[in-house]
Amino acid sequence: MSGTTIEFATPFVVFFGDIDDESWGKTGLGLVQWRPEACVGQLRLPGCGVDAGVPKLDVPGAKSAGARSLIVGSAAVGGGVPDHWVATLCEAAAIGIDIVAGLHVRLESLPGLHEAATRGGARLIDVRVPPPGLPVGTGRKRSGRRLLTVGTDCACGKKYTTLALDREMRARGLKSDFRATGQTGIMIAGRGLPLDAVVSDFLTGAAEILSPDNEPDHWDIVEGQGSLFHPGYLQVTVGLLVGSQPDAFVVCHDPLRTEISGWPDYPLPSIGALIERTTAIGSLTNTGIRCVGIALNTSKMTAAERSAVIDRYARETGLPAVDPIIDGAGPIIDRLMQEFPA
Amino acid sequence: MSGTTIEFATPFVVFFGDIDDESWGKTGLGLVQWRPEACVGQLRLPGCGVDAGVPKLDVPGAKSAGARSLIVGSAAVGGGVPDHWVATLCEAAAIGIDIVAGLHVRLESLPGLHEAATRGGARLIDVRVPPPGLPVGTGRKRSGRRLLTVGTDCACGKKYTTLALDREMRARGLKSDFRATGQTGIMIAGRGLPLDAVVSDFLTGAAEILSPDNEPDHWDIVEGQGSLFHPGYLQVTVGLLVGSQPDAFVVCHDPLRTEISGWPDYPLPSIGALIERTTAIGSLTNTGIRCVGIALNTSKMTAAERSAVIDRYARETGLPAVDPIIDGAGPIIDRLMQEFPA
Numbered sequence: 001m002s003g004t005t006i007e008f009a010t011p012f013v014v015f016f017g018d019i020d021d022e023s024w025g026k027t028g029l030g031l032v033q034w035r036p037e038a039c040v041g042q043l044r045l046p047g048c049g050v051d052a053g054v055p056k057l058d059v060p061g062a063k064s065a066g067a068r069s070l071i072v073g074s075a076a077v078g079g080g081v082p083d084h085w086v087a088t089l090c091e092a093a094a095i096g097i098d099i100v101a102g103l104h105v106r107l108e109s110l111p112g113l114h115e116a117a118t119r120g121g122a123r124l125i126d127v128r129v130p131p132p133g134l135p136v137g138t139g140r141k142r143s144g145r146r147l148l149t150v151g152t153d154c155a156c157g158k159k160y161t162t163l164a165l166d167r168e169m170r171a172r173g174l175k176s177d178f179r180a181t182g183q184t185g186i187m188i189a190g191r192g193l194p195l196d197a198v199v200s201d202f203l204t205g206a207a208e209i210l211s212p213d214n215e216p217d218h219w220d221i222v223e224g225q226g227s228l229f230h231p232g233y234l235q236v237t238v239g240l241l242v243g244s245q246p247d248a249f250v251v252c253h254d255p256l257r258t259e260i261s262g263w264p265d266y267p268l269p270s271i272g273a274l275i276e277r278t279t280a281i282g283s284l285t286n287t288g289i290r291c292v293g294i295a296l297n298t299s300k301m302t303a304a305e306r307s308a309v310i311d312r313y314a315r316e317t318g319l320p321a322v323d324p325i326i327d328g329a330g331p332i333i334d335r336l337m338q339e340f341p342a
Numbered sequence: 343m344s345g346t347t348i349e350f351a352t353p354f355v356v357f358f359g360d361i362d363d364e365s366w367g368k369t370g371l372g373l374v375q376w377r378p379e380a381c382v383g384q385l386r387l388p389g390c391g392v393d394a395g396v397p398k399l400d401v402p403g404a405k406s407a408g409a410r411s412l413i414v415g416s417a418a419v420g421g422g423v424p425d426h427w428v429a430t431l432c433e434a435a436a437i438g439i440d441i442v443a444g445l446h447v448r449l450e451s452l453p454g455l456h457e458a459a460t461r462g463g464a465r466l467i468d469v470r471v472p473p474p475g476l477p478v479g480t481g482r483k484r485s486g487r488r489l490l491t492v493g494t495d496c497a498c499g500k501k502y503t504t505l506a507l508d509r510e511m512r513a514r515g516l517k518s519d520f521r522a523t524g525q526t527g528i529m530i531a532g533r534g535l536p537l538d539a540v541v542s543d544f545l546t547g548a549a550e551i552l553s554p555d556n557e558p559d560h561w562d563i564v565e566g567q568g569s570l571f572h573p574g575y576l577q578v579t580v581g582l583l584v585g586s587q588p589d590a591f592v593v594c595h596d597p598l599r600t601e602i603s604g605w606p607d608y609p610l611p612s613i614g615a616l617i618e619r620t621t622a623i624g625s626l627t628n629t630g631i632r633c634v635g636i637a638l639n640t641s642k643m644t645a646a647e648r649s650a651v652i653d654r655y656a657r658e659t660g661l662p663a664v665d666p667i668i669d670g671a672g673p674i675i676d677r678l679m680q681e682f683p684a
Contacts, residue, residue, distance in 0.1 A: 136574045136575075137573055138573070138574065139574065139607060139608055140607070141607075195542065196541075196543040197542070199538075199540070199541060200537065200539070200541070200545050200577060201538040201539065201575065203542050204574055204575070204576070204577060205574070229626060231479055231480070231481025231546065231626060231627055232479040232481065233478075233543065234546070234580060234581075234584060234623075234626070235542060235545045235577045235578070235580045235581030236542045236543065236577070238576060238580045239542065239576075239577030242573060242577070263480070263481055265481060266481055266626075277622070280619070280622075284573060284576070284608075285573055
């Protein structure tokens with residue numbers, strides 16, 4: 001099978017530039033939170049107001065600390081990359097540190113960076129750019145197990161639910177890998193494929209190479225994208241679902257949302273409708289597919305509201321319901337192991 | 343709304359190179375068959391064994407006959423473009439004839455062609471390459487009516503069924519446009535979008551701009567792609583379905599096929615299952631969606647077999663069933679007009 005995923009070397013240093021507001025540094029802050037063991041520190045320029053709480057390094061210090069990659073963990077206001085940021089990237093590339101970014105512009109296009117990377121033997125890795133040679137999906141049954149997160153909408157907690165499920169499995173000594181399908185996930189995992197940027201014809205094929213054959217008791221925990229009831233993005237969700245051929249899925253839902261965010265004419269689907277549709281479409285490549293839990297984003301609720309809403313969804317679906325960020329993913333992994341004993 | 347379709351000028355001349363077998367010239371032969379009124383003739387190099395039955399021209403003769411575009415209507419054995427073909431393309435571009443092709447290589451990359459086109463003020467149009475600036479799908483309800491062809495598989499007659507439906511509507515004086523979604527269809531229509539080559543995130547948006555707002559009694563007849571039960575390509579089908587927001591659909595089916603062609607582990611879906619799934623997914627952007635007919639490819643059957651199979655599908659579905667290439671699309675358009683009176 002042709003095609004490979006994006007992959008970069010660790011440990012890494014996170015670059016925040018000189019942003020002064022955490023909202024511009026969400027990617028970098030998420031990285032430090034979810035992959036602390038692979039992070040040697042942070043690179044901040046004079047005036048930077050964000051502090052991820054890890055060692056403050058300059059470029060030579062990052063090299064000494066063992067950094068093999070510099071990850072651009074913030075976005076510059078306006079979308080461009082300021083010259084003084086580029087200067088720091090060039091300094092790192094010139095001493096052999098790979099540069100990893102998910103910018104709107106290609107790293108190659110930043111002035112002097114290609115030359116610096118060539119001089120230092122560094123790679124420039126754009127996590128928004130799919131690698132060449134992705135295949136068409138074959139539908140061939142692969143060995144090993146897979147779980148996919150699906151959502152009632154975009155941006156409702158799929159990535160962090162996926163990470164929490166993987167973390168819980170590893171904590172129990174189970175064999176598990178987080179499979180990233182979006183740029184932030186790829187930065188956290190150190191590998192993956194940005195599925196929304198893949199040419200339509202190769203979307204199922206990309207999802208297939210993302211979770212290849214594996215040991216019978218190994219689980220790939222695959223980050224979901226979009227929603228099956230989303231009028232703009234459902235094609236991405238469908239390709240990921242059929243290519244991943246998951247055995248199990250977890251529904252992610254924000255209980256305070258009533259419509260597709262940004263598409264106000266489209267009401268949010270019910271969880272029951274989403275389970276039914278996911279099962280119907282997913283059955284094409286895995287007839288045993290089933291839902292094993294509900295992940296709720298309750299971050300904006302009081303404790304009493306949280307408890308009531310979690311009870312309600314558990315009762316309505318007959319499935320474990322949790323806020324995985326607050327409660328952990330334990331009850332869902334319990335259910336997964338009941339449904340699919342090793 | 344941003345983004346536009348590919349579009350080229352007519353009339354055109356078809357270029358066959360020096361192929362000696364009709365199977366390499368299917369695109370060009372289909373063009374002459376389906377758009378004779380826009381074709382001034384054919385360009386054949388010495389040794390060419392294919393004859394489309396239209397005037398044989400050289401480049402100056404094509405210019406004199408009014409050709410505004412030269413369409414490469416054949417594939418060269420091996421996939422490349424021979425130097426003596428390129429010389430003819432350069433000759434045409436240099437005197438201001440646009441060059442249109444769906445090759446695996448970009449026209450820009452052929453030696454001397456960019457320069458010749460600049461000199462002659464000609465455009466180089468790759469119909470496999472989507473235009474830049476395609477938007478994300480909005481799901482906004484558009485004015486006018488739409489019909490989409492769907493299939494139990496790829497390559498089962500969707501393109502020619504769509505053309506036959508459009509032809510029948512025009513013959514009755516109804517307002518209709520054929521909307522092309524693949525390279526051959528784009529060449530026939532003179533415009534369209536190669537949906538399988540669009541980046542996943544913009545697939546529904548591309549389908550939306552392909553059939554824009556129109557008069558209330560105008561029908562866009564949209565060429566389908568892939569199949570909802572195809573493990574490699576269903577994401578393209580889903581994006582096209584939801585972005586097109588069709589009022590009506592026609593199922594295309596090859597009665598001799600039992601499995602997805604090239605994917606032998608996947609049985610062909612039943613027509614009933616396909617109607618149900620198409621209606622379920624299409625309802626997201628058009629709650630009134632319904633099936634108005636069955637188009638059967640009976641080209642390899644005897645007259646008795648044909649008649650029996652057409653009767654059987656009509657009885658089983660309660661819908662008009664025809665082979666549109668042999669019988670025309672009349673009964674399906676009758677049903678469409680009953681279901682959606684002007």
